[in-house]
Amino acid sequence: MSTPHAAATPPGEDDARVPLPVLPGTGPTPAGTAHDLELVIPAYNEERRLAPTVLALADHLRVMPVSASLRVVDNGSSDRTAECVDRLAASGIPITVTGCSRRGKGAAVARGMVTTKARWVGFCDADLATPATAIDDAVALLRQGRQVVIGSRRCTGASVPVRQPALRRLGGAGFRLATRRFSGPVKDTQCGFKFFEADAARRIFADVTTTGFAFDLEVIARARALGLSLAEFPVVWSDQEGSSFRPFADGRRVAGELWRLHRTMHRLPPRVVHHAPATPATEGAG
Numbered sequence: 001m002s003t004p005h006a007a008a009t010p011p012g013e014d015d016a017r018v019p020l021p022v023l024p025g026t027g028p029t030p031a032g033t034a035h036d037l038e039l040v041i042p043a044y045n046e047e048r049r050l051a052p053t054v055l056a057l058a059d060h061l062r063v064m065p066v067s068a069s070l071r072v073v074d075n076g077s078s079d080r081t082a083e084c085v086d087r088l089a090a091s092g093i094p095i096t097v098t099g100c101s102r103r104g105k106g107a108a109v110a111r112g113m114v115t116t117k118a119r120w121v122g123f124c125d126a127d128l129a130t131p132a133t134a135i136d137d138a139v140a141l142l143r144q145g146r147q148v149v150i151g152s153r154r155c156t157g158a159s160v161p162v163r164q165p166a167l168r169r170l171g172g173a174g175f176r177l178a179t180r181r182f183s184g185p186v187k188d189t190q191c192g193f194k195f196f197e198a199d200a201a202r203r204i205f206a207d208v209t210t211t212g213f214a215f216d217l218e219v220i221a222r223a224r225a226l227g228l229s230l231a232e233f234p235v236v237w238s239d240q241e242g243s244s245f246r247p248f249a250d251g252r253r254v255a256g257e258l259w260r261l262h263r264t265m266h267r268l269p270p271r272v273v274h275h276a277p278a279t280p281a282t283e284g285a286g
Contacts (some may be wrong), residue, residue: 040112105212151193
């Protein structure tokens with residue numbers, strides 16, 4: 001049985017959610033009903049990588065003891081990303097697609113965070129470099145009262161089966177050295193696997209202005225400045241092909257983001273409550 005394709009939200013209508021059709025028998029939660037957990041996937045021209053990610057996430061979320069939904073935020077894709085989501089609507093987990101006309105991964109993630117209706121909200125990358133099973137650990141920490149839960153490749157117990165290229169690892173080391181003022185005790189700011197208590201997410205992302213590579217850093221800096229409880233937990237992470245980040249070409253842009261972040265945050269002294277300080281780096285973490 002075929003279903004009609006759902007188009008991404010037109011530019012300028014970012015706040016709208018477009019519920020995608022689900023085949024009979026899958027038993028979705030009615031549209032508009034709040035879930036325990038909403039997982040946001042920012043996507044830009046991800047029609048090739050999105051399907052296995054959504055299916056893996058849906059398979060795991062179905063067996064978790066929480067109600068859950070998936071939301072793909074289409075960041076102005078020119079391919080068939082939205083149609084890909086449409087074809088996956090029979091996965092058994094409610095799936096929506098939201099358009100975001102403001103470019104950049106940070107903008108796409110923020111769109112999902114500030115408009116969520118769930119109790120908890122998280123985001124992961126479309127390549128699913130961290131397996132879906134790590135959601136269990138994140139939810140356990142949220143249940144314990146943590147407001148910001150950060151997947152980390154640098155905690156004891158983390159594993160990096162497929163490492164980033166040497167140049168990326170070198171650049172990552174330089175980035176961490178240059179940003180300690182903002183990251184504080186958080187050892188891995190850039191892993192794309194973060195979860196939040198929904199109200200904390202709205203407080204953080206309502207003011208986030210960085211849309212590029214450094215947006216994760218601003219998220220952590222603002223969480224610390226707000227005095228929210230943070231926790232890192234170890235994940236398994238594997239480098240995936242298809243990254244759009246180019247160390248040389250994008251380096252100047254990242255430097256500009258860090259300078260703007262410095263000017264924005266220097267008046268906000270951190271009042272951190274960090275329940276689970278990260279431990280020494282796992283070898284090979286990016």
